[in-house]
Amino acid sequence: MRDTTQPHGPAGDSGAIKTMAAEAGTLSVLIANALGHADAVSGELTRQVRTAEQLRNAARDMSTGSAEVEAATSAASTATASAAELRKATRHGFEKVIAEVKLLAEEVDGLETCVEGLAHALDRVGRVAEEIASVAQMTNMLALNAQVEAARAGSAGRGFMVVAQEVKAMSERTAAATSDIGQTLDSLRAAADQIANTNARVLARTATMQDEARNHASVRLKVDEAIAEVDRQQARIDEARRNSAQSVRTVEGGILQLADSVTMAERGITGVRDTFDNILGLSQRLTADFARLGVETVDSPFINAVQAGAAQISEAFEKAVASGKITLNDLFDAEYRAVQGSDPKQVLTRFTALTDQLLPPIQEPMLKLSPLVVFCAAVDRNGYLPTHNRVFSQPQRRGDPAWNAANCRNRRMFDDRVGLTAGRSKQAFTLQAYRRDMGGGQFVMMKDVSAPITVRGRHWGGLRLAYKLPKGA
Structure with missing residues (x-):
């Protein structure tokens, strides 16, 4: 606390007023600092409100996705149950087919035994036919000899x-019959071989069918196990x-x-900001009032200079x-035309060149x-700030918005609270305190x-003079 005790009388009153003016200026700075923090908190809460809204939408999507998963798992369970029923039905049919294939293999195996027996019987018939043919040939020779002898005997041998x-x-008929039997046997042997x-x-195909059936049975067993695992x-x-x-x-x-809590907090901080804003305005007006009373303060040189410059x-x-x-x-042109490719955006008016x-x-x-x-x-x-100081009026660098924001501040819109107040205030001067963002937090x-600029009785804007607080202030 400063010692505000002053002796009575004109000198004491002047000292007290100067102290009050200094305290009012300090108060405005403190309030501006608090307002800056409130603005930062408000900005964070605003971002949190948006984030909470995104989370709410994400949660809603998650609920929808959960319902879709439920429908999908229900459909999958139904499909698995249907597959199990179909598996049971096909298993009975397949077991019947396996039984039929086994029976066919047994019958084919029995048929092979019959064919072998037929081949043996044909061989025996062939051997008998050969013996008959041999006997017929011998009989034929005997008959020829008998004829010769009968002819020699004459009438006695008729x-x-x-x-x-x-x-x-x-014997000739027997030979012909045995020949027919031989041909028939050859045909029977060919048929039997076929x-x-x-x-x-x-038999080979039935063996393959049996192998395939066994493989299929193994695969079906694995499918059964897979379906059971899917079910689990x-x-x-x-x-x-x-x-x-x-x-x-x-x-x-x-x-x-x-989301509700963040929204309520945002409303609360908005109220705090508005209150700070009102208090700041009041303290700044109080500081300005002291200056208008002619009380010399640390701001007086800047106030005098900006009024002279505005004039x-x-x-x-x-x-x-x-x-x-x-x-x-x-x-007084207010049609702000964007400069193509500028970042941050710069604009031009019909008075910028002037x-x-x-x-x-x-x-x-x-x-x-x-x-x-x-x-x-x-x-x-x-x-709108058409012409800045030369140090802040560098040509923009393409693709470097961070550098441009710090060094290319001409032809820019500064329509924040401080900028708009400076441009729109018609008071002899307006004194504001604020936190300037230097980047990096x-x-x-x-x-x-600031002081107003007028042309032919019309308010054009204001001249701003920004300065840092002296150390220890």
Whole structure:
């Protein structure tokens, strides 16, 4: 606490007023600092509100996804059950087919035995036929010999001749019959061989069918095991899904509560900001009132300088309009046209070229007023700053918005609270305190004093003079 005790009388009253003015200035700075923190908190809460809304939407999507998972697992369980029923039905049919294949293999195997027996019987018949043919040949030879002998005997051998002829005829018929039997046997053997070959192929195919059936049975067993495992996994998935659904509902409820809490906090900090804003305005007006009373404060040199500078700019604008350099309508142009490719965005108006010509000779000398001065620049009533100090009017670098934001501050809109107040205030001067963002989370407390610029009775904007607080203030 400063010692505000002063002796009574005019000198004591003057000292007390100066102390009060200094305290009012300090108060405005402290409130501006608190307001800056409140703005930062408000910004964070606003981002948290958006994040909470995103979380709420995500939770809603999770609930929807949980319902879809439930439907999918239900459909999968139904499909698994249907597959199990189909598996049972096909298993009975397949077992019947396996039985039929086994029976066919047994019958084919029995047929092979019959074919072998037939082949043996044909062999025996062939051997008998060969013996008969041999006997018939011998009989034929005997019959020829008998005929020869009967012919020698003359009339005595006629009866024997007849018998010999009949025996010969019988042997010839026997030979013809045995020949037919041989041909028939050959045909039967060929047929039997064909049957045997066919039977061998059928037997091989039935063996293949049996192997395939055994393989299929093994595969079917694996399929059964896989289906059973799928069924078990689906049961686990369903249990996990139920647990997840419960967790999602819990998370969703928590997110809703969080969103409501953040929204309430945002409303609360908005009220705090508004209150700080009102108190700041009151303290700044109080500080300004002390200055208007003629009380010399640390801000007095800056107030006097900015009023003089604003008067010079008003006079320069008046002369430009009077000389025809610019029309009054063009001087008050509010159609801000974007500079193509600028980042941060820069804009132009019909009076920008004139301010580039008239303002530097007035604004640049103000930088030498004190080492505390940071910048001096005029803004129109909408916070548009057409011509900045040369140090802040560098050409923009393409693709480097961070550098541009710090070094290319001309032709920019500064329509924040401080900028708009400076541009729109019609008071003889306006003194504001604020936190300037230096980047990287660093802030510097500054003061901004401004004075109105008028042209032919119309309020054009204001001249801003920003300066840092002296150390220890």
